[in-house]
Amino acid sequence: MLAEAAPRAGPAGPLVPTPYVVVERREEAADVVTLSIEPAEGSAPTFRHGQFNMVTSFGRGEVAVSMSSAPGAPGPVEHSIRRVGAVTAALCAAPVGSFVGIRGPFGSSWGVDDVEDGVDVVVMAGGIGLAPLRGAVRDLVVRQQSGRGRAFVLAGARSPDQILFDEDLRAWERAGVHVGISVDVGAPGWTGVVGVVTALLPGAPFEASGALALLCGPEIMMRFGGRALVDRGVDARRVRVSLERNMQCGIGLCGHCQLGPLLVCRDGPVVRYGGLADELFMERNR
Amino acid sequence: MNEAARSLLSGHAFLAGFPPEAVELVAEGAQVVTFRPGVLLFREGSPADIAYLVTGGKVAIEVHAPNRGPIVVETMGAGDVVGLSWAAPPFRYQFDARAVDEVEAVAVGTAPLRLALAENPILGFLFLDRLAAVILGRLQATRIRLLDVYGTSDAG
Numbered sequence: 465m466l467a468e469a470a471p472r473a474g475p476a477g478p479l480v481p482t483p484y485v486v487v488e489r490r491e492e493a494a495d496v497v498t499l500s501i502e503p504a505e506g507s508a509p510t511f512r513h514g515q516f517n518m519v520t521s522f523g524r525g526e527v528a529v530s531m532s533s534a535p536g537a538p539g540p541v542e543h544s545i546r547r548v549g550a551v552t553a554a555l556c557a558a559p560v561g562s563f564v565g566i567r568g569p570f571g572s573s574w575g576v577d578d579v580e581d582g583v584d585v586v587v588m589a590g591g592i593g594l595a596p597l598r599g600a601v602r603d604l605v606v607r608q609q610s611g612r613g614r615a616f617v618l619a620g621a622r623s624p625d626q627i628l629f630d631e632d633l634r635a636w637e638r639a640g641v642h643v644g645i646s647v648d649v650g651a652p653g654w655t656g657v658v659g660v661v662t663a664l665l666p667g668a669p670f671e672a673s674g675a676l677a678l679l680c681g682p683e684i685m686m687r688f689g690g691r692a693l694v695d696r697g698v699d700a701r702r703v704r705v706s707l708e709r710n711m712q713c714g715i716g717l718c719g720h721c722q723l724g725p726l727l728v729c730r731d732g733p734v735v736r737y738g739g740l741a742d743e744l745f746m747e748r749n750r
Numbered sequence: 751m752n753e754a755a756r757s758l759l760s761g762h763a764f765l766a767g768f769p770p771e772a773v774e775l776v777a778e779g780a781q782v783v784t785f786r787p788g789v790l791l792f793r794e795g796s797p798a799d800i801a802y803l804v805t806g807g808k809v810a811i812e813v814h815a816p817n818r819g820p821i822v823v824e825t826m827g828a829g830d831v832v833g834l835s836w837a838a839p840p841f842r843y844q845f846d847a848r849a850v851d852e853v854e855a856v857a858v859g860t861a862p863l864r865l866a867l868a869e870n871p872i873l874g875f876l877f878l879d880r881l882a883a884v885i886l887g888r889l890q891a892t893r894i895r896l897l898d899v900y901g902t903s904d905a906g
Contacts, residue, residue: 590899663891666763
């Protein structure tokens with residue numbers, strides 16, 4: 465294979481992608497690939513848990529992808545991408561040594577750095593929704609190990625072969641974090657839970673009063689997950705969700721990602737559930 | 751009266767908030783049972799004469815398909831009731847139930863329970879009210895799964 469020439473770095477600015485080189489490519493599931501990337505020149509900017517980059521497949525297009533590695537973690541920045549269209553298919557196929565474009569980081573964060581000590585943090589993720597939470601969970605594991613508060617990870621997937629970050633889930637469990645996994649459809653040999661991800665809530669012994677909950681996944685899952693957490697006693701305003709919309713500019717200029725009063729790329733993707741996302745989820749004219 | 755069964759029943763989620771006489775009614779003749787992994791609690795088509803109030807372990811609700819073997823429809827755990835088919839005709843289990851791991855449950859005879867609830871409409875209403883909540887929860891969970899929310903996306 466011929467070595468790919470590095471695209472010329474553009475002038476600094478939020479609308480100009482910076483070339484990054486793919487240094488590792490890992491298949492997480494049949495349709496999900498994690499790309500580890502490094503800037504072709506210089507160092508990557510810092511980011512916060514839950515933020516996203518606009519990732520360009522040169523000649524094809526650009527999509528919003530949350531970072532799936534932890535901020536400040538050594539090594540390249542990771543993006544886990546699900547193959548759902550032409551751009552993501554091209555990104556998923558990007559070989560090691562190829563180049564992608566990056567704009568960002570953009571958007572709001574999960575805010576786990578500001579969580580009060582002693583508070584339980586519940587992470588509920590569905591499908592690829594675990595990717596934007598992965599970095600946060602890694603730091604929540606460290607937080608728990610230092611005695612600052614417990615973490616509970618509840619992950620749902622379509623089927624056992626669609627469970628993402630299996631090694632991470634096991635490592636988090638070994639580190640003492642409560643990890644629950646459910647699948648919608650079982651398979652031969654699967655001895656875990658079959659059911660919706662909210663079915664994992666009764667088995668998670670977190671203290672709902674004061675708890676912080678972070679949800680990411682399909683919007684329908686977040687709607688039902690948010691309600692179930694509130695029913696369990698979690699304050700709706702301490703439930704945070706990550707919204708997915710048609711992000712294009714990433715800086716709140718173009719309006720493609722508008723959702724009610726929000727420009728999701730600027731005001732999100734992470735927003736509070738109670739008094740905001742719960743009402744937006746119920747709007748029918750969008 | 752089986753004290754071990756009564757103790758477990760008094761802390762079971764299905765009976766949470768029930769008056770003591772309701773717990774006593776269920777405990778009458780109830781037994782604590784355990785199942786090794788892989789053992790069937792009941793089989794599809796057999797009379798639904800026992801309801802299991804699970805207190806530990808995981809139970810798979812299965813259906814057997816030709817050339818595919820057992821297909822797990824849902825799993826139940828501590829706090830769940832396995833075997834709801836006693837609540838309505840034809841009083842036969844509609845699925846298989848199999849222990850996934852070591853399962854502990856309180857086995858409740860449903861024929862005497864139905865008779866007792868028929869004789870005491872207030873308790874009968876309490877039970878049917880709670881059963882309706884359980885059935886509604888399972889119906890809603892099933893509907894969500896039918897949406898296959900993890901399977902589709904409009905993203906690029």
